[in-house]
Amino acid sequence: MARVRxxxxxxxxxxxxxxxxxxxxxxxxxxxxxxxxEYNPSIAGVIRKVEHLVVVEEI
Structure with a gap:
């Protein structure tokens, strides 16, 4: 899977x-x-919950 920062x-x-x-x-x-x-569905769900507090970059 892809990695994200x-x-x-x-x-x-x-x-x-x-x-x-x-x-x-x-x-x-x-x-x-x-x-x-590692970007996976469970991490995607957590990111979606706090997307207004974080910045996500693909590495």
Whole structure:
């Protein structure tokens, strides 16, 4: 599968708990922190939940 770089660009302050947990499950938590993951359907679902807080780039 393809690899993607996910970077958090917005804060989770005043966000629902489900969105905060989604950010944590991706391994993020601070603004400008990035992580590289294999893109699969489960990761796609988590990204969709917090797409307004992150930027996704294909590597």
């Amino acid at each position: 996910i970077t958090q660009v917005r804060s989770t302050i005043k966000r629902p708990k489900t969105q905060k947990l989604a950010i944590q499950s991706l391994g993020l938590g601070k603004i400008n922190r990035s992580i590289e993951l």
